[in-house]
Amino acid sequence: MRAKKGPPDFILFITTMALLGIGLVMVFSSSAVTSNIRYDDAYHFFKRQLYWAILGIMAMLVIMKINYSKLKDLALPLMVISLICLVLVITPLGIEVNESKRWLGVGFLRFSPSELAKLGMIMLLARTMDQNLSSIRSFSKGVLPYLLLVALVGGFIMLQP
Known part of the structure; x- marks a missing residue:
């Protein structure tokens, strides 16, 4: 339908x-x-x-x-790509701008992987919360996994010089 x-x-x-x-x-x-x-x-x-x-x-x-409901399928790949990009910033591939190394470059285009990670995290959290509504009230199954994801992304962002 x-x-x-x-x-x-x-x-x-x-x-x-x-x-x-x-x-x-x-x-x-x-x-x-x-x-x-x-x-x-x-x-x-x-x-x-x-x-x-x-x-x-x-x-x-x-x-x-x-149709934004089709974007659900992109949530996990986008999150994985953004985590890879966050790791790449820490390597010599990261570009320094204004004495901070928080950027990646592709040709003439520069972008901050933390912005991509925020979008990916929002999409993934929304998708998984929608799929796991029954377990959302449990701390170990409904809150802890989301806190760990936020901590992982936040940790990578904090590692950026």
């Missing part, structure tokens, strides 16, 4: 756009003077933030079309 696809959540969309607008105003109001002094353009940081905001809106519109 296929789930019916409902209309987009316009309240969520409008709220997101309002928060985005407020954020853009805050960026401009807090950086206009500095931007004008450094770059001779009061809108320099605002333009950069607006660029990323537009890319984010486009990504949001694409992601809204995805």
Whole structure:
């Protein structure tokens, strides 16, 4: 049986756009003077933030079309990949930025594996909690495994120089 696809959540969309607008105003109001002094353009940081905001809106519109229930299957592989990336940061493959070695590079692209680990952990915790609802009240079966996963990810993040 296929789930019916409902209309987009316009309240969520409008709220997101309002928060985005407020954020853009805050960026401009807090950086206009500095931007004008450094770059001779009061809108320099605002333009950069607006660029990323537009890319984010486009990504949001694409992601809204995805059936998120299918993402359950990606939770475990994403968590494994993120743990491998967290280990790679500690090795010589890690890239140092601003005196901290918390980045990996693939070509011209740099990313922080801790961000990937947060996403993977949220997805895996949600998936496993959904599958194990009956044992969630037990400490040893319902709480401890999740605490161990959070401790493992947190430990790798704390090991980053």
